[in-house]
Amino acid sequence: MRLKRMAYGHKTEHRLRVRAQVVLHAARGRSNASIARETGLHLDTVRRWRGRFAQASLPGLNDRRRCGRPVSFTxxxxxxxxxxxxxxxxxxxxxxxxxxxxxxxxxxxxxxxxxxxxxxxxxxxxxxDAIKPWQHRSWIFITDPGFRLKAARVLDLYARTWQGEQLGDDEYVISADEKTSVQARCRCHPALAPGKARAMRVNHTYGRGGALAYLAAYDVHHARVFGHTGPGPASSRSCTWLPRS
The missing domain is CATH 1.10.10 (Arc Repressor Mutant, subunit A)
Structure with a gap:
């Protein structure tokens, strides 16, 4: 039963399936030459797997352990x-x-x-390596004499405070930035979906559709991003306070 499951199981490796089929053909009284024609294997290969099965039963159909390539480095x-x-x-x-x-x-x-x-x-x-002590972290030395005052304004806004007063419920802080000159490109030919033994294929030729500017704003308190695409350049500020309407 285990031999038949190995020979016809859908999850069995192809090499094990073929070896099990060789043994089943031999159990039906077929000669090595007829088994070789049936399975497409060489005659010596059929003899080898029949002999391995006769010596060690099912474990004999597995690959033997190999020493592998010698270690190059100690x-x-x-x-x-x-x-x-x-x-x-x-x-x-x-x-x-x-x-x-x-x-x-x-x-x-x-x-x-x-x-x-x-x-x-x-x-x-x-x-x-699990520890990785060679990894590094970078830092900068602050040289701007007004850095403390500038940073305090930004940190106060993150804490929902402006000029010593708490922001109201209808006020919020966003952090905005832009990415200019984003090339709008379209492929001249559609991409081919991946298939059997074939990766997805994307044609390298494309047509230029001009340049765009992408503006994004991040709501620092509600973790939401607002994005907008414009046809031309735009200016941005690193931090913006929206006053009461």
Whole structure:
């Protein structure tokens, strides 16, 4: 019963289904040559799977474990590359502001950690690590002497306060911005939907429909976005207060 389920099951892998069908044909008394013609397999392949099934039953139809490709890098080498990523490039004399995967690969070869290493190998090692101490966060030094006063106005509006007074129920704050010169393009030919063993196809030719300006406003207290598209340039303010009507 298990052999028939494997041979005709819809969820069975194709290779296991074919191997099970070979065994079922053999159980019906067919020769290896006739089984090979029926299944489209080589005669030696039919002999191999019949023999494997006779030796180990159903488990014999599975692929044997393989040793695989030998390991190219050792765990200490991976640890040395990760330790190098945690150091500042200036400490090693490399004239870059921060490490990139190609730079780390070249530095590992220069230091003799390995004779050859690709940037994709470094990228894979760093992505697999759970801690990732080499990630960085940027910040800026405030140089504007009036920054405190300007920031206080914006923060007060976020707190629904203007010039020391609370905003009313009919007043709200929006944060607005614009994106100008958005190219309006239309494809000259329709895209083809993905099919069996074929990705979706999009033609690269397009026609220009001019430029648009997209304006968006974010209601900071109700988490709503209002968008509008205009045909020409427009000006915007980072924060706007709507007075009482």
């Amino acid at each position: 765990p200490p080498q991976a640890a040395e590359v990760k330790a190098l990523a945690c150091r500042l490039p200036a400490e090693t004399g490399v004239p870059v502001s921060r490490w990139s995967c190609p730079e780390l690969a070249r530095e590992a070869v220069r230091r003799g950690i390995t004779t050859f290493m690709s940037a994709s190998t470094v990228r894979r090692w760093l992505a697999q």
